[in-house]
Amino acid sequence: QDANEPTRTGLSRGALKRAVLDNLFYVMGRFPEVASASDRYSAVAYTVRDRLLERWIRTARYYKERNSRTVCYLSAEYLPGPHLLNNMLNLGITRTAGEVARELGADLAEIRETEEEPGLGNGGLGRLAACYMDSLATLQIPAIGYGIRYEFGIFDQVIVDGWQVEKGDTWLRNGNPWEIPRPKLTFPVGFGGRAEHYTDKHGVIRRRWLPDLMVNGVAYDTPIMGYGVTNGNLLRLWKSEAPESFNFQAFNVGDYYGAVHAKIEAETLSKVLYPNDEPVAGKELRLKQQYFFVSCSLQDMIRLQLRNAGTLDRFHEKYAIQLNDTHPALAIVELMRLLVDEHFMSWEQAWEITRNSCHFTNHTLLPEALETWPVALFERLLPRHLEILYEINRRFLDEVRVHFLNDEERVARMSLIDESDGRKVRMAHLAAVGSRAINGVAELHSSLLKTTIMRDFHDLWPERFHNVTNGVTPRRFMVVSNPPLADLISDTCGHADWIRDMRRLRELEAHADDAGLQGRWREVKTAAKGALSDWLGQHTGFRPDPETLFDVQAKRIHEYKRQHLNLLHIVWLYEHLKQNPNAELTPRTFIFGGKAAPGYFMAKLIIRLIHAIGEVINSDPQVNGFLRVAFMPDFNVKNGQRLYPAADLSEQISLAGKEASGTGNMKFAMNGTLTIGTLDGANIELRDEVGHDNFYLFGMTAEEVQQRQAEGYRPWELYHGDAQLRSAVDLIASGLFSHGDTELFRPITENLIHSDPFMVLADFHAYQERQQEVDRAYRDPNHWTRMSILNTARIGKFSSDRAIAEYAKKIWQIEPAPVELAD
Numbered sequence: 001q002d003a004n005e006p007t008r009t010g011l012s013r014g015a016l017k018r019a020v021l022d023n024l025f026y027v028m029g030r031f032p033e034v035a036s037a038s039d040r041y042s043a044v045a046y047t048v049r050d051r052l053l054e055r056w057i058r059t060a061r062y063y064k065e066r067n068s069r070t071v072c073y074l075s076a077e078y079l080p081g082p083h084l085l086n087n088m089l090n091l092g093i094t095r096t097a098g099e100v101a102r103e104l105g106a107d108l109a110e111i112r113e114t115e116e117e118p119g120l121g122n123g124g125l126g127r128l129a130a131c132y133m134d135s136l137a138t139l140q141i142p143a144i145g146y147g148i149r150y151e152f153g154i155f156d157q158v159i160v161d162g163w164q165v166e167k168g169d170t171w172l173r174n175g176n177p178w179e180i181p182r183p184k185l186t187f188p189v190g191f192g193g194r195a196e197h198y199t200d201k202h203g204v205i206r207r208r209w210l211p212d213l214m215v216n217g218v219a220y221d222t223p224i225m226g227y228g229v230t231n232g233n234l235l236r237l238w239k240s241e242a243p244e245s246f247n248f249q250a251f252n253v254g255d256y257y258g259a260v261h262a263k264i265e266a267e268t269l270s271k272v273l274y275p276n277d278e279p280v281a282g283k284e285l286r287l288k289q290q291y292f293f294v295s296c297s298l299q300d301m302i303r304l305q306l307r308n309a310g311t312l313d314r315f316h317e318k319y320a321i322q323l324n325d326t327h328p329a330l331a332i333v334e335l336m337r338l339l340v341d342e343h344f345m346s347w348e349q350a351w352e353i354t355r356n357s358c359h360f361t362n363h364t365l366l367p368e369a370l371e372t373w374p375v376a377l378f379e380r381l382l383p384r385h386l387e388i389l390y391e392i393n394r395r396f397l398d399e400v401r402v403h404f405l406n407d408e409e410r411v412a413r414m415s416l417i418d419e420s421d422g423r424k425v426r427m428a429h430l431a432a433v434g435s436r437a438i439n440g441v442a443e444l445h446s447s448l449l450k451t452t453i454m455r456d457f458h459d460l461w462p463e464r465f466h467n468v469t470n471g472v473t474p475r476r477f478m479v480v481s482n483p484p485l486a487d488l489i490s491d492t493c494g495h496a497d498w499i500r501d502m503r504r505l506r507e508l509e510a511h512a513d514d515a516g517l518q519g520r521w522r523e524v525k526t527a528a529k530g531a532l533s534d535w536l537g538q539h540t541g542f543r544p545d546p547e548t549l550f551d552v553q554a555k556r557i558h559e560y561k562r563q564h565l566n567l568l569h570i571v572w573l574y575e576h577l578k579q580n581p582n583a584e585l586t587p588r589t590f591i592f593g594g595k596a597a598p599g600y601f602m603a604k605l606i607i608r609l610i611h612a613i614g615e616v617i618n619s620d621p622q623v624n625g626f627l628r629v630a631f632m633p634d635f636n637v638k639n640g641q642r643l644y645p646a647a648d649l650s651e652q653i654s655l656a657g658k659e660a661s662g663t664g665n666m667k668f669a670m671n672g673t674l675t676i677g678t679l680d681g682a683n684i685e686l687r688d689e690v691g692h693d694n695f696y697l698f699g700m701t702a703e704e705v706q707q708r709q710a711e712g713y714r715p716w717e718l719y720h721g722d723a724q725l726r727s728a729v730d731l732i733a734s735g736l737f738s739h740g741d742t743e744l745f746r747p748i749t750e751n752l753i754h755s756d757p758f759m760v761l762a763d764f765h766a767y768q769e770r771q772q773e774v775d776r777a778y779r780d781p782n783h784w785t786r787m788s789i790l791n792t793a794r795i796g797k798f799s800s801d802r803a804i805a806e807y808a809k810k811i812w813q814i815e816p817a818p819v820e821l822a823d
């Protein structure tokens, strides 16, 4: 360490080593001999954090001085994953940190295992928000990610006798070195009460809200650094607290519960994440959570703009607000309330500012996932907002009537209020009316948006509709997850620029048939499979054989994602092998991963069936040389990073038209995994990019699905008409996989025969045939490896950098604000 290198921010091995020991001593109060793994992790984390803060503060000062236009990403969910290794990569100190750890007799791999991830999300939507925050910083676009600092994130999944059991996610029990509490940044948020007229000091009659319950929102900031740049953006998450945490009066009269009641009440707001990736009707706390973080975020944005510009007149020029699905859609009404009621703007000016500030992304077409809230709940919780919402609706429907004469049906269809069965607020309609841009997350999804759930709005405002196909960050899902592959790619391409510009991966194409590269490519994959097998061995007691084909389906358990189609094929394969012991088959291990929403019975039963089938097959000597089934418990970002590098085949088999995009499909393909999938979501674009010969396609198209459903789908006819299909279904119903209990899986088999809403039986044969093709192809390693290399080489489009560059150009009209490290 040279003498004048600053200790707190030096990046040399000496400086880092000094800093780790200092943090262990001065922050953790430990010395190496007695330090625990978690102490060592914290000491390293604080060392890395110090080096982030310098760049972060430099960025914050730069943006303030220029009052740069800023993206405000409002999301009820974020899945950033473990921070340590990602931040080391962004600072370019991964290798040095590894050396320092070794010098201190520690092991970076052990330290990284210690880190708890902030599981502040359910799945795709939450992880996408995190990928986008990474790319916004890397593209040097000023951005603030606003959300909720749930004390308990998504549950930890443990499997007990084949059943999912949810465990509380105590991610904060060892503290969180990556966040900076901002107690001074506290905003009041009201609930309930009533609205009234009053005359202001200028004699103007105005409207105001008198809530009868107040809570405080306190900010917690997490730096989000860019890769290879100085820029660092902000993830600002809100924690709810009671304005007065202890009521002494109550205490003095011995009402001890009363003394802390308000505190408990208030803190429940940010206590726990709703573990469903589809709405549960009328959950009051969920609506309160949504309003809580939206109000804190908008009050903070107004504070910053008044500080920097002294006026709100150009609020929409300063901020591009992105609504991550309908969960933050209340932002439209709350911004109107703040501008009109608290900053005394005219309705017209406030509306111009609001609808030119907001942009809305839809992430699902599933009717049950479109949020609606009972008007009665609004009346009670947010009376002033309901008034404003009625006024927005009145003016909007006038516009509809003018545009579509004599079409009251359309007016009723488009209204923000669904007048049928108990009057509900349609949050997707509010989001559309109050936004200047509406986008889907893959080409098929965006076009289905315009022809189905948002059809009327597209008829009215075609210019507002866009598509921005999802993307994922290569930093976490290639370089951090799969360093050997990243090194091999950089060696082959002769540069690491692909990490910043994934189109450069195309340079791999020329080497796809190169025996040397092919050999090393297979070694990297096999090593990753070995590491995954070891982890599964330790955590489930079953260690798959890395020599088998790893066929992986990892995502939330949901019937539209059709994990049960995968299982039906496995049962068919099992029966086929039992009947044809000499059948030629590539030894394969089917690996599943994914959480089920706690209240979703069928999803939990599917997890039980995966384990039941695995138990029988894995212990059947007649087949277990060729067929194995494994379940990775607690699928999350951290465990996903073990899976993506280790898969040979990725299952993207949703019913066409149901998966908005999918992002796991991209993460697998980036790591040289081939895909078997339907023409759904981003699968379509992925297949077009990697080449139709390098993708295993099967099944109906979205049109064919719609048509088949329109004609009336009768799954029982397929069941009765196809012996192979019937025997596979019957084998599950027979009790073979449930110790003779023919009741346990009846809900699944009955559902398949009598309703099969996601048309598993209709796509079965196409799927089974395509899987046979996969089986044959895998036996030709050169051919398979060539396809694997071409998948990685041609995956550049699916970088979240490309997606964010598209949002910046098409949706937000924002320019980068590059910050230099030195003045």
Ligand SMILES: CCc1ccc([C@H](C)CC(=O)N[C@@H]2O[C@H](CO)[C@@H](O)[C@H](O)[C@H]2O)cc1
Pocket: 122, 123, 124, 125, 126, 128, 276, 277, 278, 279, 280, 325, 363, 364, 369, 371, 441, 470, 659, 660, 661, 662, 663, 681
């Ligand atoms: C109110 C409960 C709730 C929670 C989350 C959601 C999300 C919209 C569900 C979700 O995560 N959707 C997924 O979003 C990904 C990112 O765009 C897409 O890639 C997936 O296809 C989509 O299912 C809906 C309803």
